[in-house]
Amino acid sequence: MTAQRHPDLRVIDCDLVVIGGGGAGLRAALAATVADPSLDIVLVSKVVPMRSHTVAAEGGAAAVLREDDSFEQHFEDTVSGGEWLCDQAAVEAFVAACPRELAQLERWGCPWSRRDDGRVQTRFFGGMRVQRTWFAADRTGFHMLHTLFQTSLRYPAIRRHDEFFCTNLLVDEHGLAGVLGIDIATGHPVLYRARAAVLATGGAGRVYAHNTNAGIVTGEGMALAARHGVALRDMEFVQWHPTALPGSGILITEGCRGEGGVLLNAEGRRYLEDYGLGPLEPWPRPRAMELGPRDRLSQAFWHEDRAGRTITTAQGNAVLLDLRHLGPRRLAERLPMISEVARRFLGIDPVTAPIPVRPAVHYTMGGVATDLDGSTTLPGLYAAGECASAGIHGANRLGSNSLAELLVFGRAAGEAAAVRARSAPRPGEALAAEARACMAPWYAMLEAAPAAERPRVATLRNAMHAAMEDGVGIYRDAEGMARACEALAGLRAAYRDGVALDDRSLAFNTEWLSAIELGHSLQLAEVMAHAALARRESRGAHQRLDAWRARDDAGFLVHSLAWCAADGPPRIEHAPVKLTRSVPRERVYGGAGERVALD
Amino acid sequence: MSERPTIVIEVRRWHPDAEQPPWWQAFELPYREDQSLLEALQHIKDELDGSLTFRWSCRMAICGSCGCMVDGRPELSCHLLMGDLAPGPVRVEPLAHFPVIRDLVIDQQDVLDKLPVAGAYLVPGDDTSATEPSRQTPAQVAEYAQFAQCINCLLCYSACPQYGLKPDFLGPAALALMARHDADSRDAGQAERREARDATSGVWDCTLVGHCTEVCPQGVDPARAINRNKGASARDYLLDLLLPGRRR
Structure with missing residues (x-):
């Protein structure tokens, strides 16, 4: 057509x-x-x-609400969580x-979960020292x-x-x-x-x-x-969100851990205590174990998997998110959607069995x-x-x-x-004349003669996925990132040569739109890979396995800035981070603390 | 590894530029039991025929994009597993009662236009400049929580015989959202919604078939919502007769 x-x-x-x-x-x-x-x-x-x-x-939105909380604490949690x-x-x-914004949502009708007295309920979330996360189940x-x-x-x-x-x-x-x-x-x-x-x-x-x-x-x-x-x-x-379903990547909310859920490796061990998030007791306590931040938890999975302490599922290796001790009533009240997701997509009832989970990009x-x-x-x-x-x-x-x-x-x-x-x-x-000129290349994609040797959208997309998973993953090294940069440059060149579209009609042509999306995605993937390669340190979610395994505040307490070129790779520069009152220090989770009640 | 089993998916197709009525096209493809029907449709689009057109987004039954008729029943394609559909063949059609834009993509504008008519939004009652959240007990939330789970996926409109016969009927989702807001202790919009509720296209058009509730993937129970508002509508009618001038 x-x-x-x-x-x-x-x-x-x-x-x-x-x-x-x-x-x-x-x-x-x-x-x-x-x-x-x-x-x-x-x-x-x-x-x-x-x-x-x-x-x-799923899990919720943060705002200071409780009397034991303060802007200062939300600030500190966020800045240390972001590793300065x-x-x-x-x-x-x-x-x-x-707080003002979440209250505005309340005034507009958002059905926040409530305490018995009618006040908004809050739950713990990773890296937050106070129950600060407003939620609607x-x-x-x-x-x-x-x-x-x-x-x-x-x-x-x-x-x-x-x-x-x-x-x-x-x-x-x-x-x-x-x-x-x-x-x-x-x-x-x-x-x-x-x-x-x-x-x-x-x-x-x-x-x-x-x-x-x-x-x-x-x-x-x-x-x-x-x-x-x-x-x-x-x-x-x-x-990377630490708890997604293997294969599909469907999200299993951090609210599970906020409500007291625990992560177990293949040996049944709460392995997070081996990764700077312990000791296990007293449990539960904020900013420790399963209430640690997402980067640390996803990285811990990576190590457990390498050490062979994950379970095998048809869709890849996983650890177990155990919610059984929460009981059917709390699961139905606080976590109804992920309970249904587990039943529907895995045939697992979290009331009686743990859910296999693994990290996925989030x-x-x-x-x-x-x-x-x-x-x-x-x-x-x-x-x-x-x-x-x-x-x-x-x-x-x-x-x-x-x-x-x-x-x-x-x-x-x-x-x-x-x-x-x-x-x-x-x-x-x-402006209208310019607009017509800008549209021409998009419509030209529909006119290009179908060529057998041209790649399909899915072929290029799969290759992009492979390059990113391979080279710009939870842990990175220079060789892998350079490999990703090279692969992505090649994919962008192939894309410029044209993709094969089965559908060359105008009405609701989602193949055409996905081809346009792919061009943008390839460019962004390339930016991610180059920005990663240029950051010669390890910080937060950017962890390297080569010579730059440590955080380097002297050299890299900086933002990366990427400027894109139409065809070639992006230009990466760095610019200072604006500090006001929190001086960078060691980022610590776990350690001593007091047991808290999860209400 | 052993060969994966295959299944036949028959899709009813149509293109506005095509000089022919809708046609059925069969695709045979490998599948896994734990794969969703949506993933099977994606496989067709990626590997077999890029022109097959359908909406999808979240893959987990919360965005409401991927409704279609599957073996004659309105379903979310992301919510069905191939293992439950095997051995097939599986027949997939656009949602019933809607104009088709192309293939499985229907024109949903009618229902979108009905949401404001039904007053499907909260009318804040008290001081709207307040910066503190108001209070609402769990029991007050429970009054409307079920109706607030509507994802606007439109399956209920495809299931509703009345909407098929009488397209101006506000329909299950819009009326459920009307009831959702009427039942919210924070809402002051009941009077605004009353005209739409009592009109011939409102609650009284519902003939109590209840298919809407059966097909709802979120357990909203629009039939119960509509019944509640029928009661309210009847009560208001009687009160108006008995107490002339009470209506604002």
Whole structure:
């Protein structure tokens, strides 16, 4: 089936475009319309907003709530959790804003789990010293996303264009001038002319084979910004979640461990005590054993697996997440979704049997470098959520900080973008001609004659997965990272030569869109590999097995900044981390402590 | 390693540019028992026919993207295991009662448009500028929690014979979300929702078949939600008769 060529460009004027309808995008759109109800806001997303990957977040969102907690403690946990690679001013602003934002969600209807007296319930999470994680059973992201989506229905000034695939950001001498893309249903190009855009496109976890991410998490928002000279920061820091299902990578929430779940190796031993997270007793206590941070737990799995102390499953080696002692009532109340997931996908009832789990790529800790208000170096372009690097995660994100982040920085970006949308001059008429020129290569992909020797999308994607799993894994060395860089350069060259598409029609052509996504993913994978190779130390989630096994504050207490080139590899530079009050020291978990009650 | 067994998946296909009615296409492919139907469809797209078109995203039955008819029943393709579908053949069609955009992709705009009509959002009652969370006891949460699990996957609309006959019916999910918000102690929107609830396209259109509840992958029980609102609607009608002028 062959498409009609050169479909007409639709040009629509508006004030602000939000790209992405997940938590950050919806929060940004809501903030913008509340700040300035006269703004004409368009929310574009390649899926209907409630399909966005925020929906799959499970365990909870962090904010100081309890009397035994403080901003200072949330700050300290976050900065030490990130092994001092966090921008401390950003963390200070973040922790102070979290309670207000989660309370706002409550006022909008989020069904937070409650204590008997009606106050919001909180649970422990890895690396957090206080019960700080607000949750809605184990469907927190789902409830947050639906609350935001439903609330957006009250604001008609937010016009949605669901299933719009963004292909280009357009820029003129004043900065951002338009957002160009494809109406997926028809395959026709649409240009939104606007002076401000908020990028809220999520992470890039799908560059790896084994990941917890939805299929849409392909990272093109980051790549679109990078094409305009915006730096991608700290992209070597990829988070492996320690507990995902073997094979599928489906997430088994950290909330399991927050509720008291334990990890056992093939010998039935709680092996984390052998990896700087013990001693085992007194249990439970925060920041120890299973309540350690994700980087340490995923790294411990890697060692156990190498030592042959994992169990074998049909889908790969695993350790066991034991929840049996929580009992059926608590599992039903606090962890209903993962209980159902285990029953449905593994035929295992966590009431009676432990769940086999292993690490899988979960979160892109780097992203588009932003200021505290979400602004980037491109005037008019803002970014928030997983696609952004606001600087709060450093070398390792603590679980439940990202759901709070997308609210805090989504709001900040929306408010700043609303101001920008009013203050900059209208984009000129010439923009439409530029848009047509920008669309040409995308439509040319459909016209290319099918060549037997051209690779399929899946072939290149599988090769990218293999390169990343092989060379840029939980542990890395120079040889492996260089091998990945070389493989990815080759794959990008092959991609430029063209991919074979079976489908060359326009209407809802998901093969075409996945080919476009793949080009962006390959570029981001290459950035990750090069940024990793350039970091000659070990810190947080970036651990090396070669000469650079230790943290090096003298040389590498710095962010990486990657500037992308159209064809060749990225240019990697480093820039200082902004410290305010926490002086880098040894990062310690486990040790002595008091037993706490899990209520 | 032994040869993996194969299975036949028959997919009903359609393309708006094609000058022909929908057609069935059969694909034979290897499968594993613990593989989802979605993974089998992905295998077809990746290896056999890149033009096969379907929506998917989360792979774990929470995003609501991948609904389709499987052997005549509305299902999430990510939620079915090939071991349960073997030996096949498996027949996969787009969700019933919706216009088709292409292959398994249906046009969901009608239901999206019905959500605001049904008032499927919380209307904050008290001080909206408060920076503290309000209180709500576990018992108050339990009043609406079940209805709040709706993922908008639209399976219930495909199962609902009334929606098939009368497309202006608000339908199971929208009415469940109406009940979800009506039952929330924080909500002040019941009066706003009343018109949609009492209209001929509202709760009274439901003929109590209950298929919506049977197919719901999240146990929402839209039929119970609608029944609750039928009771509320009848009560309000009687009160209006008995107490003229009470209605705002």
